[in-house]
């Protein structure tokens with residue numbers, strides 16, 4: 001996975017790229033506006049980096065907050081300056097898209113603890129003048145949401161029309177709805193759950209241990225040491241990436257195919273395509289993500305348990321809510337299986353909430369929410385259009401994008417094989 005010299009070159013390349021990075025919008029909160037964290041600390045000063053797409057209407061009623069997943073960022077629908085790739089949800093958010101920026105004003109902010117401009121472990125600790133590293137207080141999902149609420153308030157928006165997100169983004173959606181019921185008209189939690197399961201915590205712990213076992217982690221102080229725990233972080237991502245896909249999709253993509261060779265080498269090279277693929281996913285990840293941020297955001301997900309502050313009764317988290325919900329899951333998601341979404345739906349029903357639920361047939365596992373999934377797009381488009389009508393938000397006359405029509409097939413469609421497998 002590369003020599004030490006490669007590592008240095010790569011770190012240097014990354015530094016230069018970051019220096020050249022065009023800045024997104026940043027909201028700064030000074031010593032007079034500290035952020036109260038669940039762990040008890042006050043964070044001050046702090047900042048949150050965000051992008052917006054679309055136009056805020058005159059009565060400020062059309063704002064949609066999109067919450068990103070574990071390693072996402074604020075570049076939801078605009079090119080990512082670090083990777084050069086299109087926005088991570090360009091299929092979902094944009095003009096004529098399901099989250100239609102001809103109608104809605106979309107805000108997407110990098111989470112607290114992240115590494116794309118919002119305060120995180122690579123930010124300067126005002127107490128020492130050095131990067132926080134692991135001295136940054138632990139961050140929780142409610143902390144992330146509290147930071148977003150301060151941002152939304154600073155933009156002069158009282159009530160969000162909708163909060164939308166998948167995976168860790170979906171956790172933030174649920175937290176928003178529970179913590180600020182009066183400020184969320186509609187909520188779309190996708191491929192998520194109201195708590196992290198022990199199996200999910202287990203995978204995160206493997207990843208964190210891989211990072212911390214890398215001698216270049218330097219007990220979290222690698223930035224000052226001019227080092228970077230690339231190997232540990234790459235292994236963490238490799239393990240995590242397996243959980244984002246389904247066995248079916250891995251099999252369909254790669255089967256037992258060999259990578260650029262006719263026969264196995266009787267060694268430990270990447271003989272199999274799947275090995276080569278995972279190495280690629282690991283190495284490309286470390287070019288765009290900070291290792292300490294990885295520790296913080298995985299921990300935030302692990303700590304999330306929306307029912308816990310409500311006596312363990314999830315329905316109590318949503319008591320009296322008037323938010324309308326659309327919950328979506330995917331058939332082959334084993335990280336946040338449909339049972340997790342159903343638990344949320346049961347709780348919402350018990351709380352008397354307005355809730356719809358869709359289980360989408362897909363062979364692509366958890367990360368299906370990031371991919372071209374027409375049934376998901378049709379669901380989100382339909383739900384938001386109906387909610388916008390109820391909220392009196394003007395919009396274009398239902399534009400359609402090819403491949404985004406409501407399904408004419410039965411709710412559960414056949415698994416689509418995408419080549420490669422036996």
Ligand SMILES: CC(=O)SCCNC(=O)CCNC(=O)[C@H](O)C(C)(C)COP(=O)(O)OP(=O)(O)OC[C@H]1O[C@@H](n2cnc3c(N)ncnc32)[C@H](O)[C@@H]1OP(=O)(O)O
Pocket residue numbers: 067068069070071072073088166244245259273274276277278280281284367370371
């Ligand atoms: C929600 C948010 O906030 S965004 C979060 C941050 N973004 C992500 O996590 C996205 C990263 N995740 C991915 O890319 C996931 O693989 C998926 C499942 C979402 C993407 O699925 P797909 O679009 O089907 O892409 P796929 O899994 O085939 O991966 C393509 C990449 O693997 C590489 N690849 C494919 N086969 C091989 C192979 N045999 N050997 C080496 N590399 C390979 C491709 O070259 C491509 O590389 P690139 O991304 O650097 O261009």
Ligand SMILES: N[C@@H](CCO)C(=O)O
Pocket residue numbers: 069070071072167168244367
């Ligand atoms: N693959 C996405 C979703 C994981 O839940 C990410 O890295 O953020």
